[in-house]
């Protein structure tokens with residue numbers, strides 16, 4: 001055990017020293033690569049292109065997923081109780097009233113309130129119609145209320161009061177300031193306050209959000225159903241969560257933490273709609289295209305220098321030195337391509353967001369990491385082909401010409 | 402005379418066990434310090450194969466090769482590679498210079514492989530380019546040089562690490578007669594010294610006169626081995 005650890009340490013030490021001594025060879029490797037301008041650019045363009053597309057795809061998907069849970073994030077309750085067949089927050093399934101009483105009676109529940117999620121057709125002053133998500137907050141507690149940035153939450157008790165969520169879809173309601181009147185399902189409404197979103201992303205599919213009280217949403221608004229969509233609750237302690245989940249399960253309903261509910265919604269988009277599959281496929285295709293451009297060009301580069309690498313072998317280059325040189329070259333082009341690709345797609349997304357505020361793409365660590373690993377694969381694969389070739393070449397064949 | 406290289410009973414065959422094609426048939430030879438040894442013979446007689454076996458590039462099927470008192474075919478791969486790097490200089494028929502590097506960088510490669518710093522390697526490479534008569538051309542890539550000049554770059558690369566044994570395979574094959582003679586004449590008068598041996602494989606009769614000794618191969622065997630005396634072989 002100790003012996004092999006020592007051996008490993010020795011090996012690492014010797015290869016580190018080796019790498020330091022390799023500086024000159026890396027410089028040679030870099031010059032060989034960079035001075036072959038055509039191939040150098042082609043490889044970088046290939047990697048850049050692949051990274052750009054992959055990052056574009058995954059960022060778009062990440063944006064979509066993030067948007068799909070933005071309502072849940074905005075409500076901010078620690079737990080949600082719902083019908084087990086609910087798949088996204090907007091497509092809620094009505095809960096009977098006794099669920100609320102039952103949940104309130106569970107030991108470990110600090111408080112539980114109903115919340116209404118539904119849709120309403122808004123007629124703007126301009127005469128335009130716009131579909132909106134209506135969220136009804138429990139009248140007394142206002143549990144699940146958003147963060148107010150203009151006006152006061154208490155104003156929600158004024159007659160016909162609505163609070164507009166100032167997210168990227170706010171402009172679809174003609175960016176109404178406080179005092180703006182409109183109609184929802186032929187019911188008169190007035191904006192009394194503005195709220196902000198809890199996450200940087202906004203609701204999916206360009207639908208704006210209006211908050212009002214639970215009773216107004218379920219009783220006063222024509223065409224909405226007098227039903228409860230979810231029971232939202234906070235447990236007394238985190239450790240009460242499993243018990244609450246079990247008790248709600250006993251009744252045939254589902255209790256989820258905010259995180260679990262968000263994952264459930266995201267999983268729905270990833271696995272149950274064609275969106276996940278399509279994005280996955282596009283990402284894969286971009287990867288393959290980038291891989292083949294970069295891989296092939298790098299391979300051609302190695303082939304072109306094959307005899308010279310053979311001559312190096314004859315002169316006295318160790319196999320591992322040649323391997324390091326090739327790995328170094330592949331890494332250089334990959335990282336440059338990665339940088340350019342990420343830069344390009346970030347710029348593209350930033351630009352798109354300037355033009356379309358509710359453009360949903362977002363660059364996150366996941367998409368950066370996915371692209372990074374894809375690039376490592378591209379570098380690995382390209383250098384693997386070259387290394388195999390270079391290891392095979394016999395200096396004797398170089399001699400024979 | 403001190404020997405730098407001894408080879409005994411070298412046998413090398415190609416092909417498979419049932420269908421052996423013998424390229425070297427029990428060859429023995431010696432090379433001495435301060436000598437320029439030619440290995441000549443018709444194409445296909447086994448010259449390149451012999452050169453590769455004695456320089457640690459191609460493992461023989463039988464026989465022993467001793468270079469500077471080391472049995473080279475008993476070394477492991479890495480050992481042999483660094484032995485070549487430190488003791489043997491190679492000049493290939495097709496030069497095999499990197500076209501995307503400058504001449505100086507090409508020449509510096511053996512030093513860089515020896516982990517000598519970049520700046521020192523380039524400095525020494527420039528000095529050796531001067532020695533081979535290419536002072537001031539260090540910044541040029543090989544393809545901007547003539548054939549003879551490229552051969553000189555290759556020679557500078559072979560001698561920059563000051564090896565005791567320098568090996569040339571058909572050095573004049575890609576050069577016109579006059580340039581070829583000039584280069585070999587240069588090699589003989591400038592590169593040979595007390596602690597060095599030069600072995601040249603060729604079938605270019607125009608340069609035979611620069612040999613101290615000539616080994617004549619035919620069909621994988623040594624037909625004759627002589628001191629050079631005037632018109633020994635038909636030109």
Ligand SMILES: Nc1ncnc2c1ncn2[C@@H]1O[C@H](COP(=O)(O)OP(=O)(O)O)[C@@H](O)[C@H]1O
Pocket residue numbers: 400415416422423424442443444445446447448449450451
């Ligand atoms: N890798 C190989 N595989 C099969 N035969 C070979 C190989 N290398 C050399 N030979 C054969 O060995 C013989 C000697 O070749 P070589 O040493 O290149 O001759 P020379 O250099 O004198 O022209 C030739 O018949 C050649 O065809």
Ligand SMILES: [Mg+2]
Pocket residue numbers: 400448449450
């Ligand atoms: Mg030959």
